Amino acid sequence: MAIDIKSNNEIEKMRAAGRLAADVIDMIGPYVKAGISTEELDKICHNYIVDVQKAVPAPLNYHGFPKSICTSINNVVCHGIPGDKKLKKGDIVNIDITVIKDGFHGDTSKMFIIGKANIKAQRICRIAQECLYIGIKKVKPGVRLGEVGKAIGAHADKNNCSVVHDYCGHGIGRNFHAEPQVVHYDDGKLNSGPILEAGMTFTIEPMVNIGGYEVATSRVDGWTVTTKDRSLSAQWEHTILVTKDGYEILTLREEETV
Numbered sequence: 001m002a003i004d005i006k007s008n009n010e011i012e013k014m015r016a017a018g019r020l021a022a023d024v025i026d027m028i029g030p031y032v033k034a035g036i037s038t039e040e041l042d043k044i045c046h047n048y049i050v051d052v053q054k055a056v057p058a059p060l061n062y063h064g065f066p067k068s069i070c071t072s073i074n075n076v077v078c079h080g081i082p083g084d085k086k087l088k089k090g091d092i093v094n095i096d097i098t099v100i101k102d103g104f105h106g107d108t109s110k111m112f113i114i115g116k117a118n119i120k121a122q123r124i125c126r127i128a129q130e131c132l133y134i135g136i137k138k139v140k141p142g143v144r145l146g147e148v149g150k151a152i153g154a155h156a157d158k159n160n161c162s163v164v165h166d167y168c169g170h171g172i173g174r175n176f177h178a179e180p181q182v183v184h185y186d187d188g189k190l191n192s193g194p195i196l197e198a199g200m201t202f203t204i205e206p207m208v209n210i211g212g213y214e215v216a217t218s219r220v221d222g223w224t225v226t227t228k229d230r231s232l233s234a235q236w237e238h239t240i241l242v243t244k245d246g247y248e249i250l251t252l253r254e255e256e257t258v
């Protein structure tokens with residue numbers, strides 16, 4: 001059960017895939033406004049990935065997922081299916097993009113605030129992003145992967161938020177989801193997770209709730225994950241490469257300063 005170490009050639013392909021995924025987030029940003037349906041956002045992203053990027057939207061038909069992107073609004077934690085529901089002022093929505101280019105995956109997501117969200121909504125979005133960045137900064141050869149989750153969990157705790165346990169980050173490359181599993185909380189183990197080595201690629205994608213950490217999956221569509229207590233949830237995701245002296249964020253956007 002070894003974790004794949006990418007060759008220089010594979011790393012170049014991961015960079016290309018990561019760049020494209022980040023570009024989709026930048027492209028769709030101006031459309032993410034009150035009145036648009038998540039289905040329309042899906043269509044715009046799908047066409048851009050296929051026609052402009054000459055790439056493949058990884059979610060489409062992945063274990064039967066019916067759309068090309070995930071759109072998760074308010075109390076939806078992840079895996080929201082785009083549909084005819086329109087975004088409205090005050091909503092917070094996660095858009096999660098995964099593209100396949102030249103056989104390799106890039107996976108990234110961002111929270112968008114529609115109009116002016118209330119203070120609580122803004123806060124959960126900010127804390128979830130801080131959790132992602134704090135986790136990323138732990139990445140370095142020789143460090144145990146568990147340190148990433150411990151740091152993320154501590155930041156959420158400190159801010160009276162909870163981190164979802166049931167969904168994790170993941171190794172990524174030729175496969176969408178591979179080893180290692182990247183947990184975003186302190187699992188209580190002394191030596192948790194593998195020791196990181198240069199050339200590993202994985203995602204970090206904490207889902208952070210205002211209320212409890214428990215989630216439930218829709219019995220109607222089999223995908224949509226919501227918070228059990230209906231509290232707001234936020235998530236941000238990047239695809240990360242372990243480099244010889246730290247990390248490289250393969251899905252970094254120009255607007256970001258980590």
Ligand code: MF3
Nearest residue numbers: 059062065070079096098107
């Ligand atoms: N992009 C999600 C992740 O970060 C996975 C979506 S799987 C899908 O791992 F089938 F829902 F698209």
Ligand code: CO
Nearest residue numbers: 107203205237
């Ligand atoms: Co992911």
Ligand code: CO
Nearest residue numbers: 096107108237
């Ligand atoms: Co994703």
